[in-house]
Amino acid sequence: MAFEPNKITKEHIRNAVSRIKEEGIDLIPSTRWDVCIDKEKYPPKDIMRYAHQEMNGENLWIHSGGRDTNRFLERLGFDVVEKENISNPIKELIQKYKVDLRQNNLASEVYKWKLLKKFQGRPNLNAPDFYEEIKSIDYSNLIYGVGIGVIHHIAKDRPEPYRDCFITLFNEEFPLANRLQKFSSETLKIYRELQPNPKHSHHHDERTMATLLTYYNPGKYALYKDSFYQKYCQLLGIKSKKVGEKYLHYLNLLDDFISDYLVYDNELLELVNDLLPDDAFEDENHKLLAQDILYRMLDGVVTPSQKEEKAFQDMLKKSSTDDLNVYFHVLDRLIEELDIADEAKLTFSTSELLSFQIGIRYCLNLKGDKFDFIAPEEYTIEGVHKGQFEGKTQPSFFHKASAEVVMQHYPAIKQAVQSELENNKYSNKKKHDNLAFRKAAFDKEYRTSMFDYQEIKPMTTKEIIRPFEKPAFPLNQILYGPPGTGKTYNTIELAVELITGKKDISHSANKRTFDRLKREGQIEFITFHQNYSYEDFVVGIKPDLDHADLKFRKNEGIFYKICERAKQDYEMPQKQTSSSSPKSFEEVFDEYFKPLIDDGKEIEIAMKSGKILTIIEIKGNSIRLRYHSGSEKHSLNKDILKQAYEDRDAFEDRNISDNGNYNNYRYVLEELWELGKQYNIVKHLKNYVLIIDEINRSNISRVFGELITLLEEDKRLGAENELKLTLPNGEQDFALPPNLYILGTMNTADKSIALVDIALRRRFEFTGFYPTKATIDALAAEGKVHDDVPALLAAINKKIFDKKGADYLVGHAYFINELTDTDLVKTIKRKVIPLLMEYFSGKIDVVRELFSNSGYTIAYDTDNYDWAIAKA
Incomplete structure (x- = not known):
């Protein structure tokens, strides 16, 4: 059946939710967004998948996560909200990666971009000699060394049947799951003809197949390795799939990772783009970048444990630098003798063994606040580890499995070193060409930020240079009212x-x-709850679950972080720029492109990397570009450029189609915006807003502690009664800047918060939100609520007000977009009546009487214990 997303209705989605609940279907948790349906939250993609099945029987959803999926749900009236995690491990993962990029660039992994650029579309399925075609492709360490050997073996002895396997694997007309299963089984059959011993694996596993698919179509597929897939599942708190299903699951997770995080992270994309050389693959769909982040941050770099560090330090304290020459020589011999590359014993490949050896040579000692490294010159040449160093001495930590082997054989290593020294076989004065050393420093601070990352705090408080200005809006405001009023x-x-x-x-x-x-x-944005504490909100300590032994780490809460960001901006000098009336797109376009249009002079734009982007031709609506590499395959559309020029927010939010050309448009637009003075106005102080939903659900004194005093307007930085406090963690001179606004929402129907008003009254201004006649009539006029809703709410709310007061009214939000008679009746039955039964302690007669003169009658059926609702 066809994929028909536009035919999905609200009813299909609600039916899907009912089925998920009834059958207890396990859904794959989303990484960033949830859709709210009947006050419960669900992963958007899975909801749309099952809704599509309700619509035409096909359990299918091919749109990526994030905005691509969210728009469908929002059009149908559902709210899509970002997860309210205080700590987002995925964002932290990306931040770690940025730190690593700034320190190490892409030095150790850029070879992947180069390989895909060189070999994309390979193997050529029509090559005359399929064995020579396969043999000419460099898969590097992306496939285990023994796996590459098997590939070459099969291609040499059974080239045509093997070619048929590849044709099947790359045939997009069939589902990927079927292709993977068939490729694995067919290649196994061929391999068994060559190697009948069942103990020998054919090594065409999911990692190998992922690499083959990625080389052939890198825009659609991604490199894969089970180790970091498992770790990513653990990070998300979900179960990994069984063998044969892992790569499919991984691709889905990767799509969500890209659509929810990477496509919006301009800082990351620009950073990577500026680091890539001319001969790198243009990763427009970010598949390779996503894989590199997960591999590098979850699997690729492992630090020694404390036990391992201590063992090395103990040994090194007893050795001079010259002694280490002997140690390295002996270690080389032991590595060969111990046969640690045996795959039956370890799960790393020959290329990883090289990384292990290099790592051992690098990691020598911890002295004071720095790591000192020594590296043999021979390991800096390209080819030993496929471009890992590219002529530079870069630190490379050994894998955990490798470290365990070293520690296991530590006594033998130590004995061998002592034996060599005693026998004086290698004189300390003798120089060995293959053991020429050079020093390299590796700052411990970088290691801490890489592996024990916590968000870097802004600069400490400086002399205030900005005079205090009374804010135009109240700094602290609470929107209060009964439920469903749009707070x-x-x-x-x-x-x-x-x-x-x-x-x-x-x-x-x-x-x-x-x-x-x-x-x-x-x-x-954050929602308070009864267990929320000062340590969650401001500062405290939390158990560090990354260590086996009980350890604690500093926790900086959401209030502390946004306060520091606002304070940093407040303390920065005000940027003064001239202001002028913005020019129209047509004026700016003609002025900027005049040299090209009139005289044919190409226009060069300097990119942040220092490379040049050249505009070479304007033909109709097409603006042709030339990259620094010489490529001329990209172009811009003038209409899209005009849209983006006139609506910068929409462009930066990627709500204007850019044909996958976002960065190229951005470089040109920045030139046009500057020329048009579109944003060249006086830059005022940036404001920051913290929204606390359900502020009354927590113990305010427990959460805010002493900081509730700092909230007051005259206690903020720069104010007449500026006040600074010392936090429980010892941090001094903590204060709130005047550009931090706090918005809270409060449900007045919850009377467990009676005392909160007294505690907050002096610090907050209160704005009431109620289901007024004017509001409801306006919603009806706009077609956002059923025509019966104004009369219905007017009738029941009048009676509620007479009995309990305005705090218990029924809000109009319950009825938004419930436009059919069926929808309205269902809302009354499933949302309104349960709320009223709660208000009036389950008194059926009282609730029934509320609906008199409302246009609807309700009755409680004691045979079925259910409410019957009819239009009067």
């Missing part, structure tokens, strides 16, 4: 207005801006 919904509008100064913009546009500002760190 949380309106925090989006208010937060965007506080930061941008723009008001009366559509909610969808505000939501895009809100999401962008959240990604950029100017907005944080």
Whole structure:
């Protein structure tokens, strides 16, 4: 059946949710977004997959996660929200990777980009000699060494049957799962003809097949290794799949990783783009980048344990630098004798064995606050580990499995070293060509930031240079009212207005801006609960689950982090630039491209890397480009350029199609924006907003502690009564800047918070949100609620007000987009009546009487113990 996403209705989604609940179907948790359906949260892609099945019987969803999927749900009236994790391990993973890039560039892994550039589309299935074709492809360490040997063996002795296997594997007309299964089984049959011994594996496992697919079509497939796949599953808190299903699962996870995080991280994409050489594969879909992040951060670099470090230090304290020459020589011999590359004993390949040897040579000692490294010159040449060093001395830690082997044979190593020294077989004065050393320093601070990463704190407090200005809006504000009145919904509008100064913009546009500002760190959103504490919110310590022994690490809460970001911006000098009226796109386009249009002079744009992007021709709506590498296959569309010029937010949120050409558009747009003075105005102090949903659900005194005093306007930095406090962790002079706004929401129907008002009243201004007649009539006029809703709510809310007061009214949000009679009745039955039964302690007669004169009658069926609802 066809993939028909646009035919999915709200009813299909609700039916899918009902089925998931009834059958207890396990869903794959999303990494970043959840869709809210009937006050419960679900992973968007899985919901759409089962909704598609409800629609036409096909359990299918081919759109990537993130915005591509979220838009379908939002169009149908469902809220899609970002997960409310205080600590996001995936963001931390990406941040670690950025730290590594800035320190090491792509030195150890750039060979993958080069290999895919050189061999993409290979093997050529029509090559006259398939064995020569296979043999000419360099798979490097992306396939185990013994696996490459098997590939060459089969290709040489059975080239045509083997070619048929590849034709099957690359045939996109069939599902990938079928192709993988058939390729594995058919290659095994061929290999058994050559090697009947069942103990010998044919090594065409999921890693090998992933590499073959990626070489052939790197835009669609990704490199894979089971070790970091397993670790990524652990990081997400999900179960890994069984053999044969892992690569498919991995590709789905990778798609979500890319769509939820990488496509929005311009800093990362620019950093990587600037580091890639001219002969690197253009990874437009970010598959290779995603794999590199997971491999490097979860599997590729492992530090020695404390026990291992101590053992090496103990040995090295007794050895001089010259003695180490002997140690290395002996270690080479022991590595050969111990046969540690035997795959039956270890799970690393020959290339990883080289990494192990290099790592041992690098990691010598810990002295003071620095690691000291010594590297043999012979290990800096390209070819030993496929471009790992490229002529530079870069540290390479040994794998954990390798370290365990070294420690296992440590006594033998030590004895051999002592024996060599005693026999004086190798004089300390004798120089060996293959043991020429050079020193290299490796700062311990980098190691800490790489492997024990915690978000780097902004600069410490400096002399305040910005005078205090009374904020135009209250710094602390709580939106309060009964449930379903749009309190949380309106925090989006208010937060965007506080930061941008723009008001009366559509909610969808505000939501895009809100999401962008959240990604950029100017907005944080959190929901309080009864177990929330000061340590979660401000600062404290938490158990470090990465260590077997009980250890604790410093935890910086969401309040502390956004406060520090706001304070850093507050303490920075105000940037002064001239302002002028912006020019139209047509004016700027004609002015900027005049040399090319009139005289044919090519226009060069300097990229951040120092490389040149050249505009070579304008033909109709097409603007042709030339890369620094000489490639001329990319072009820009003038209409898209105009859209992006006029709506920068939409472009940066990737809501304007860029044909996968985002960075090229960005380089040209920055030139046009500057020329048009589009954003060349006085840069004011940036505001930051912390939204605390359900602020009344926690113990305010416990969560805020002494900081509740700092919230007051006159206690902020630069104010008349500026106040600074010492935090429990010893940090001194902690204060709140005046550009940090706090928005809270409070449900007045929850009377467990009666005392909170007293504690917060002096620090917060309160804005009421109620289901007023004007609000409900406006929603009905806009077609957002059923025509019966105004009369229905007016009737029941009047009676509720008379009995219990305004704090218990029924909000209009329950009825948004429930436009059919069926939807309205279902909402009354499943949402409104349960709420009213809670309000009135389960008194059926009282609840039934509330609906008199509402246009609907309700009755409780004591035979079926259910409510019957009818239109009057």
